[in-house]
Amino acid sequence: MTNARSRVRVVALGDSLTVGFRSGVRFFCEQEPTPYTDTLTDRIRRDFADGAFSVEVINKGVNGDLTEQMLSRFDSDVLHLSPKIVIVLGGSNDLGWGLAPTEVFSNLLEMYTLSLRGAITPIACTVPSVLGFDAGIPPRLELNELIRRHCQRMQLKIVDLFSVTVDQDTRCLDPRYSSDGLHLSAEGYKKMGEAVYEEALHPLLSETAEQNLR
Numbered sequence: 619m620t621n622a623r624s625r626v627r628v629v630a631l632g633d634s635l636t637v638g639f640r641s642g643v644r645f646f647c648e649q650e651p652t653p654y655t656d657t658l659t660d661r662i663r664r665d666f667a668d669g670a671f672s673v674e675v676i677n678k679g680v681n682g683d684l685t686e687q688m689l690s691r692f693d694s695d696v697l698h699l700s701p702k703i704v705i706v707l708g709g710s711n712d713l714g715w716g717l718a719p720t721e722v723f724s725n726l727l728e729m730y731t732l733s734l735r736g737a738i739t740p741i742a743c744t745v746p747s748v749l750g751f752d753a754g755i756p757p758r759l760e761l762n763e764l765i766r767r768h769c770q771r772m773q774l775k776i777v778d779l780f781s782v783t784v785d786q787d788t789r790c791l792d793p794r795y796s797s798d799g800l801h802l803s804a805e806g807y808k809k810m811g812e813a814v815y816e817e818a819l820h821p822l823l824s825e826t827a828e829q830n831l832r
Contacts (some may be wrong), residue, residue, distance in 0.1 A: 719760040
């Protein structure tokens with residue numbers, strides 16, 4: 619039987635990109651969400667099926683959230699749940715409302731700091747690009763560079779979701795991964811999940827598995 623010490627809880631904090639919101643391009647009708655956390659759960663079940671420890675992935679995405687709102691619910695949606703790992707993806711809505719990248723980063727930085735203070739390992743994510751809204755790309759690049767520099771300086775885990783879902787020729791969101799230019803398609807969210815898992819979550823869970831064997 620798995621004991622409490624070998625249980626790992628992972629919280630995914632974010633906005634509609636964490637919810638997995640999709641809309642049809644033609645009619646802009648909402649479709650069934652396909653959150654990237656589903657991919658995380660699938661990969662965990664496949665790779666850690668030996669029962670050495672249990673992993674619970676909790677999706678705390680809220681449609682339309684700004685990073686200020688994410689920060690305001692950080693205590694209840696993250697700290698109160700006592701996870702070992704928190705995945706932080708936010709800023710797309712802030713930039714859409716015209717907030718400065720530095721202001722958005724300030725909120726993200728506070729979330730990273732609160733995580734570490736609570737003995738929670740943060741996984742920072744860059745914000746994906748957009749398609750059909752070219753003016754929205756430069757502020758994303760600026761915000762993502764702030765995130766990258768901080769993570770490099772503080773040696774934090776980071777997943778570059780912008781790079782894994784972008785069309786390298788145009789710097790726009792790859793049409794294969796877009797549902798409406800702002801949100802991702804089912805394939806796009808799966809691509810996000812694979813990147814988060816391979817680049818950050820799997821290494822962290824593997825470390826936990828090794829510690830449990832000692």
